[in-house]
Amino acid sequence: MKKILGILCLVVIYTSCNQKRSYEEYKNITNSEVDYPIIPLPKKSDIKEGRFLLDETTQIVYEDAELEKEAAYLSELLKTASNEEVFLTNNLEEDKHSIILNLDNNLPEEGYSLKINYDQINITGKTPKGVFYGIQSLRMLLPPSAEKQGIDEITIPAVYIEDQPRYSYRGMHLDVGRHMFPVDFIKKYIDLLAMHKMNRFHWHLTEDQGWRIEIKKYPKLTEVGSVRKETMIEKNFDPYKGDGKEYGGFYTQEEVKEIVAYAQDKHIVIIPEIEMPGHARAALASYPELGNDTGPYEVATKWGVFDQIYAPKEETFTFLEDVLTEVMALFPSKYIHIGGDEAPKKEWKESKQAQTVIKREGLKDEHELQSYFIQRIEKFLNSHGRQIIGWDEILEGGLAPNATVMSWRGMQGGIEAAKQGHDVIMTPGTHMYFDHYQADPKSEPLAIGGFTPVKKVYSFEPTPDTLAADKKKHILGAQGNVWTEYMKTSDYVEYMVLPRMSALSEVVWSPMEKRNWEDFKERLFKLEERYKALGYNYAEHVFNDPKENNNSQEESDQ
Structure with missing residues (x-):
């Protein structure tokens, strides 16, 4: 019995160390522009080194009760992506592998910030609406197939985003x-x-x-x-x-x-x-x-x-x-x-x-x-x-x-x-x-x-x-x-x-000066994979014809 217990202890210690090493492995990975196919394009985005590993230790922390619905929404997205329950809590423990939702009254009305490091993600908005938009950007950084099926290993590229909409009416x-x-x-x-x-x-x-x-x-x-x-x-x-x-x-x-x-x-x-x-x-x-x-x-x-x-x-x-x-x-x-x-x-x-x-x-x-x-x-x-x-x-x-x-x-x-x-x-x-x-x-x-x-x-x-x-x-x-x-x-x-x-x-x-058709089209190819995963029926012309015709005709009556 002592021998069996000893072996079990070694397994637990090994697993724990291995988990630590797995986080460290993702700390210095180099990312590139193609890892960030976010639509609509954020106002400001700085690529960082490292990737956040989504695993069974990941928890979602919301210290403000106003963010409970956003936390639950994110939890469902991540559960679909990984086939794993994501624990929700309103108490932050510093040593935990966390996605933290915050409110900050200094941000713009519908703005948000998204900070992803290898060991922590922070999504902050002035209101729950801003946090929700930050979650949508995080979603775009998940593999498209994560929309409908569990994936064994999901990593999210590190980034710092400051974002807000150009217009108040987007309809x-x-x-x-x-x-x-x-x-x-x-x-x-x-x-x-x-x-x-x-x-x-x-x-x-x-x-x-x-x-x-x-x-x-x-x-x-x-x-x-x-x-x-x-x-x-x-x-x-x-x-x-x-x-x-x-x-x-x-x-x-x-x-x-x-x-x-x-x-x-x-x-x-x-x-x-x-x-x-x-x-x-x-x-x-x-x-x-x-x-x-x-x-x-x-x-x-x-x-x-x-x-x-x-x-x-x-x-x-x-x-x-x-x-x-x-x-x-x-x-x-x-x-x-x-x-x-x-x-x-x-x-x-x-x-x-x-x-x-x-x-x-x-x-x-x-x-x-x-x-x-x-x-x-x-x-x-x-x-x-x-x-x-x-x-x-x-x-x-x-x-x-x-x-x-x-x-x-x-x-x-x-x-x-x-x-x-x-x-x-x-x-x-x-x-x-x-x-x-x-x-x-x-x-x-x-x-x-x-x-x-x-x-x-x-x-x-x-x-x-x-x-x-x-x-x-x-x-x-x-x-x-x-x-x-x-x-x-x-x-x-x-x-x-x-x-x-x-x-x-x-x-x-997106800011008018940052809009670029060729860049948008590259990100749109990634979004097409998300359409497929979600089961949407979409027009494929722009994907099949890179030189999509831009002639115009007179508009029809309403």
Whole structure:
């Protein structure tokens, strides 16, 4: 027995010494640029010698209770990577092999620092959000295969990073009015945003072709408005040809709450969009009394812009205020998007009721009537502590006092709004519409038109040189838009989004002077391996064609 115990002691001593030696072995390893394929590119990054070995002794330390969710999130990432449980603690022991999460009020609002040595990792942010972004950079330093399988030995290259985003608004949009997608996919989409350090998800919930959010006070919005009798086949506008298949669906309020909470854990704000005064066919089919007496109405079965819009009468404002009250209860976002685009004025020109409002309010024309409409909604939302975002058409007839503008018809609308002192999100169709083709249409799935390859997205500069220095501060950032007329499945959405979202993430995060297409492309090849590990369906053109074509075509209508 003494002999056996002696042997066991020797084994324990040997194992302990061997473990010590294994750390020492990684202390002086030389790293190179290729070991740091982080997208979006950090503001400052200094390569160091050594690598951190992730093993059974690694622990995650968070001394501030605010970081508990970030610690748990990192623990799950590392458990997937290594197939080993990673111990969480809020007590730091100096001699432990640790990943330490900290808060430091001296850092920028969304900034973080990431310090990796062979024996310790420190991730520090001003807020939990900054720490979360630091974790995303750490994630990019793990082998791509670690996203879905345990790896026997994982080492992470030493580095010191100081980082913060260039823009405060880094967004992606998704239209679920034309085609909607399961809750699980919406979460998967949010995961993609999180991986790319994006912080806004613009959720387009109502359209001519479908109302997709439950409003308890107005049940017909989902009973009637969420269902269209069929869908146009491809681009058979004239003569029209439908598929004869009923299409419908909506998100319950419980599902919306679940998605909002999921996004909040990833530090993503969901901005809901409730369209007005146009793109209202689904609502008018549900409550025809809100129209300009041009019914009967039905949920649209083809794509495009329709003359039928809300009537500017008191019943409409009551309805919209009731709807927005329920929306505000579900979404804590400061911003509520109210659309405001593509609202033909034909019905208002021919409506006695609309003309009466124009005369009563001393308005010049139907454009000023739309401004009156938007301003009434803005006052209501402002009174509840919220602000509106609208597409750049809300500039026409006079901009609502506190409105933020999304400039989609090029850059000019955003420039004009910024000159007037309004905040702007740049999302021009030329560069930010991810429903456009990425290659020769003959070899691509059906899309709305246009041509926007990855290189063109990467070339986008959100802040125009023509703006005066004191007005540039109004450019909050940029957003990629995903309109789903021709995207029937979540796989197709992924294909149209990736890797264009990756290019956009660097546009809105990284310093302009550090952006370099060739360097980005090298890092993107590494990110492609991560796409594969995560099971995303992505477009491969940029990977197959190093000289990706950068010609442009006219953008398509929204």
